[in-house]
Amino acid sequence: MGNKATNFNEQIVKLEERGMELDYDKDKIKEFLLDIGYYRLGFYWNPFEIDKDHNFAKGTKFSNAVLLYYLDVDLRNILLKYMNRIEINFRTKVVYYASNTHKNSPTWFIDPKVISSEFINAVENHYNDEFKKNNKVIKLHHQKYINDKFAPAWKTLEFFTFGTILKIYKSLLDSEIKKRIANEYGIINIDKFINLMETIVYIRNTCAHGGVLFDLRLPKGISAIPGITFNNNNRHSLDSSIKVILYILEQISNDRKNEMTEKIKETFDKHSENEVLKNIITNEIGYID
Known part of the structure; x- marks a missing residue:
């Protein structure tokens, strides 16, 4: 994400680009991001990353990071x-x-x-x-x-x-x-x-x-x-x-x-x-x- 603050829409786009399956509607995802935070949730989707560019393994679901949290x-x-x-x-x-x-x-x-x-x-x-x-x-x-x-x-x-x-x-x-x-x-x-x-x-x-x-x-x-x-x-x-x-x-x-x-x-x-x-x-x- 770099060193600049990003808004919810930018965060969601970034997750999609890296291959995450967003299996909640966008309002619910924004709710999670505001409640838990993009950075903190990152600890919980980290196990599903497959390379240094933070791309996700095929089939990685946003819900699994939330459940792990x-x-x-x-x-x-x-x-x-x-x-x-x-x-x-x-x-x-x-x-x-x-x-x-x-x-x-x-x-x-x-x-x-x-x-x-x-x-x-x-x-x-x-x-x-x-x-x-x-x-x-x-x-x-x-x-x-x-x-x-x-x-x-x-x-x-x-x-x-x-x-x-x-x-x-x-x-x-x-x-x-x-x-x-x-x-x-x-x-x-x-x-x-x-x-x-x-x-x-x-x-x-x-x-x-x-x-x-x-x-x-x-x-x-x-x-x-x-x-x-x-x-x-x-x-x-x-x-x-x-x-x-x-x-x-x-x-x-x-x-x-x-x-x-x-x-x-x-x-x-x-x-x-x-x-x-x-x-x-x-x-x-x-x-x-």
């Missing part, structure tokens, strides 16, 4: 719901075990006897004027205790991101606390536990920022998990990432794990009624029923 939307909604459960559970355990181990240090997350200097030196990336202003509990704490530079951990960590909580866990100097938390999730090795949690944080951030899921490839391979088989031994796929989420979720609630498993299966089954999407589910996502 909505598969991503369905997966994102499911994954965010259950990863939120994991995030809250993990945050609670970090706060509980560290705070009770260091009862005389309510702000242990900036205590050099408890946390590595690397995190403490960068704490203002997480705890700054904007953080204090945007979180009501923190704001009220500083209004009441004007001499406190930081609010206690049990208040502060409630408003840190999942990724920051994981950084704090990794920065704990006491390996016994880290082991105890990892053991709560059925993992003995701390490094393996960190790998699994980094996987979940990566998927969570991808979902939260509207990233594409169907062709996701993790930057780091997933550690082996007892009793879990990765399809085709692929440790970078979305399907393998989903298995990590289910594994950790099971340690928290078997009911929630079963519930998520069913919702994922229903979503893949529904979208697999379309043969084109079925191939993508199998070959790109890596899901095998």
Whole structure:
């Protein structure tokens, strides 16, 4: 399309020229383009392109790109719901075990006897004027205790991101606390536990920022998990990432794990009624029923 903005009619002509079958009427296509956007939909018709000029394979339908987009939307909604459960559970355990181990240090997350200097030196990336202003509990704490530079951990960590909580866990100097938390999730090795949690944080951030899921490839391979088989031994796929989420979720609630498993299966089954999407589910996502 070049570097100039284009209107709907120009976009539709371009798709036709590249060989896409426009199997909706033009008003409906314009509706999709205004709702989702030409650029974002491009991520979902990319699998059907056959050359560097972005021409499409014969028989490529506009509807398949739209359906693939909505598969991503369905997966994102499911994954965010259950990863939120994991995030809250993990945050609670970090706060509980560290705070009770260091009862005389309510702000242990900036205590050099408890946390590595690397995190403490960068704490203002997480705890700054904007953080204090945007979180009501923190704001009220500083209004009441004007001499406190930081609010206690049990208040502060409630408003840190999942990724920051994981950084704090990794920065704990006491390996016994880290082991105890990892053991709560059925993992003995701390490094393996960190790998699994980094996987979940990566998927969570991808979902939260509207990233594409169907062709996701993790930057780091997933550690082996007892009793879990990765399809085709692929440790970078979305399907393998989903298995990590289910594994950790099971340690928290078997009911929630079963519930998520069913919702994922229903979503893949529904979208697999379309043969084109079925191939993508199998070959790109890596899901095998």
